[in-house]
Amino acid sequence: MSRIGVFICHCGENISRTVDVERVAEEVGRLPGVAFSTDYKYMCSDPGQTLVKKAIQEQKLSHVVVAACSPRMHEKTFRKAVEAAGLNPFLCEMANIREHCSWVHENREEATVKAIDIVGMMVERVKKNRILPTITVPVTKRALVIGGGIAGIQAALDIADCGHEVILVEREPSIGGHMAQLSETFPTLDCSQCIMTPKMVDVANHPKIKLYTYSEIELVEGYIGNFQVTIKKKARSVDEDKCTGCGVCMTKCPQKKIPNKFDQNIGMRTAIYVPFPQAVPNTPVIDRDNCTWFKTGKCGVCQKVCGPGAIDFEQQDTLIVEAVGAIVVSTGFDLYTIAEKPKGSPIKGYGEFGHGKIPDVIDGMTFERLASASGPTGGKILRPSDGKEPKQIVFIQCVGSRAREKGISYCSKVCCMYTAKHTMLYHHKVHDGQAYVFFMDARTPGKSYDEFWRRSIEEEEAVYIRGMVSRLYQKGDKIVVMGNDISVGVQVEIEADMVVLATAIQPQKGADALAQKLGISYDKYHFYSEAHAKLRPVECATAGIYLAGACQGPKDIPETVSQASAAAAKVMTLFSRDQMEREPIVARVREAGCVGCFACKKVCAYGAVEEKEIRDRQGNLIKIVAYVNPGVCAGCGTCQATCPSKSVELDGYTDEQIIAMIEAL
Amino acid sequence: MHSENQKHDFEPKIIAFVCTWCTYAGADLAGTSRMQYPSNVRVLKFPCTGRIDPVFILKAFQQGADGVLVSGCHPGDCHYIAGNFHARRRFAAFRKLLEFIGVDLGRLAFSWVSAAEGGKWVEVVTDLTEKVRAMGPMVEFKDLALEEQWSGVINTPELQEAYDAI
Secondary structure, eight states: OOOEEEEEEOTTTTTTTTSOHHHHHHHHHTSTTEEEEEEESOTTSHHHHHHHHHHHHHTTOSEEEEEESOHHHHHHHHHHHHHHTTSOGGGEEEEEOIIIIITTOOOHHHHHHHHHHHHHHHHHHHHTOOOOOOEEEEOOOEEEEEOOSHHHHHHHHHHHHTTOEEEEEOSSSSSOTTGGGOSEETTTTEEHHHHHHHHHHHHHHOTTEEEEOSEEEEEEEEETTEEEEEEEEOOOSBOTTTOOOOOHHHHHOSOOOEEOGGGTTSSEEOSEEOSSTTOSSOOOEEOTTTOHHHHHSOOOHHHHHOTTOOBOTTOOOEEEEEEESEEEEOOOEEEOOSSSOOTTOSOOOOGGGOBTTBTTEEEHHHHHHHHSTTSTTTTOOOOTTTOOOOSEEEEEEEESTTBGGGTBOSOOSSHHHHHHHHHHHHHHHOTTOEEEEEESOOOOOSTTHHHHHHHHHHTTOOEEEESOEEEEEEETTEEEEEEEETTTTEEEEEEESEEEEEEOEEEOTTHHHHHHHHTOOBOTTOOBOOSBTTTBTTBOSSTTEEEOGGGSSOOOHHHHHHHHHHHHHHHHHHHTOSEEEEOOOOEEEOTTTOOOOOHHHHHOTTOOEEEEEEEOTTOOEEEEEEEEOTTTOOOOOHHHHHOTTOOEEETTSOHHHHHHHHHTO | OOOSSOOOSOOOOEEEEEETTTHHHHHHHHHHTTOOOOTTEEEEEESOGGGOOHHHHHHHHHTTOSEEEEEEOOTTOOTTSSHHHHHHHHHHHHHHHHHHTTOOGGGEEEEEOOTTOHHHHHHHHHHHHHHHHHHOOOOHHHHHHHHSOOSOOOOSHHHHHHHHTO
16 A cells, blocks of 8 residues: 655645645545645745655655646656655656646635645556666767857857867858857947957867858757767868868859848859858858859869869768767847748738838848948948948837737847947948937846947937837938837938838747757747746756757847856756766566567657567577667657557556546546 | 636536647646636646557546547647657547547547647637537446446346357
8 A cells, every 4th residue: 555645835825825725635635545645835945845855754655746836847856855765756746736726727616626636636646656767878978059150159169168079060151140240249349250250260270179061950869968960061062171261262253243141132242152251161162053163064263273172063962970968059040031021920021111122221230231341341331222321321120029910029139239339330430420210118238238328329419219110211312211209299200311120030040940850849939948937048848958049039149158158057067977867757668468560660759669589498589579778768658659559658657657647537 | 718706507527638848838838927727627747649548538538527638749849759740640540430439529629739838728728618618518428338338247138148158
């Protein structure tokens, strides 16, 4: 007979406000097999845990049910406590009477009845729990970092500096990401390139970092400590080992009018190119869609002029498999393009702002390239249409952001600050120009941020107009911007030479596809979800995968760098041990019943099911049965639901346990 | 939204089979966001919808559930790569069987609720509860249990004859 202990938590008054905890303890105490039942204000606190431990020893409890918050919150806490008292941790279960009960129901009677049911269900379940031994697995002390922007670079450097190997994978031909595109950074106006490029070079020169640029993640297999990652290295058409980065090929390439994505398509590049002069690695890529050789089979000028003979038109995409123990995802952001509505996207475009139709309506990133000394205009603010200097410039904030009716309800966080920066850069470069900003609210929390914003108004003469723009149209070579100044309640009309839109920050395109490969969750905008919003902000719910930067939500550079270092610290915590314990929730085959149909093998997504021969003492084959490799099994249990003879069982979720729970209802 | 003061003649019993990664987390989010929904639902947590054996659904109905909800990760988002696809296929076939044996399919709902969709969880649970409430208690299995003998007693001449022939 089991001696079950039930511990009901008040959670301050989070639970006890709607659930009559004393009544729950009393009623559950009468269930067969329950030897002890009590309630306490904070079960997870030190005295609470001591109460559990003491009861186990004094009452000689065989199983424990803690009725408190979600097991996703404190299951580990209580299993540890139970283990400390000498019980196997898997003989402890949690009944979720907070998230699933007290917080979602107002009626005290209904909530109490439900709580009794939930605890009763777990009592029946725990009776069927078995002692499970923990499984230890080796940890591969190599990390994978996906995305080579400032987040990925910081994480890779931190991990590598601790002496662990890092694989850094970047989709573009060069690392650097969006930060490399910026001109100057708020709130100190230091040049982005000056602080970014040394870090990029550090990555390239670091003996512990293996860099794969122009590469993408193809497949991710395995689990924490033991991932197998397949990386697709796209054909560069240039041999990286032979290329010296002299750049002669680029000067001779006859295709010179291809819009450069790095310059937001306002600058031009050649078909063989590096995205920007400080690129790391400084090895060019042939853009096969625009190269004369690949289009017509003639030309080959780059091959002729290349001294080391590095040009290789025959190069193919290659697949590389790397074993890693931890993954940092830092894929960053993309800007919401109002010119085109992505297919199938719930997010609507902004027809009224003329982006993509009026050439002098540009987005913030394009302005960064105009203001950048290494940009297509050499740092001069010039209109894309006629190359004239704009004397009246209008900035519009919250384009896409905080616009529920357009499909995005969040704040993009950095636009207030970068628009303030833009007005300053503009004022520094066009002394006789005037900047106007249409804004809803100025959100400037951060060290020295509000001072910076005030400076743009008080010293740099930007005129801030609170209100949104209603209409914008081309009139001759001017753009007429009509809006409402709600602080004084008048209509405003500005004849501008150029309009800059602070468009919303979105996750990178394809963020959802990558999440599916990694098995991590994301929200409706495709930002990746952290395991806990406050207490585990850099970890994914999937063990061994960590988040850094704007792929998790809009972030500025200081925050991104902090999160990247935090993710690196988490990786190093994992790497500080040679072996790690994993949950023993794995499938086991009951060989006596297995008929060897291998239906389980067909449904196993991990290839954990192997064939095992059973022989008698003379060595004659009796039968072939399934065997689940506990190191590979992820514990989904699909095999168990599939098995026609019910000969495979998932530890921790056995049929016995589930049926007991259903029968308790 | 479920009103506290509203009194109903019949409170249906709803059992939800959910996966731990998406829907269970989504239900947790509904809790952390203090959303309100009817208290009729009892949640059973599975690692993955792929683990949910259709037998559990029958068992739930047999134990007196008036409605059953199965919910997991959106297709393509499965934490275990493809478990929810197996579940989807399995339940597509199982629904046919359930219909054949005479269970109103309105009592069985399938949905995809992600970890970020607390609001959707509330919607799904509220909809099913109200729907089943309107349908009334599930009596098919109880009637069946009364009609047929599950006790193993041999009490008809045909059975006796068959037994004697063994």
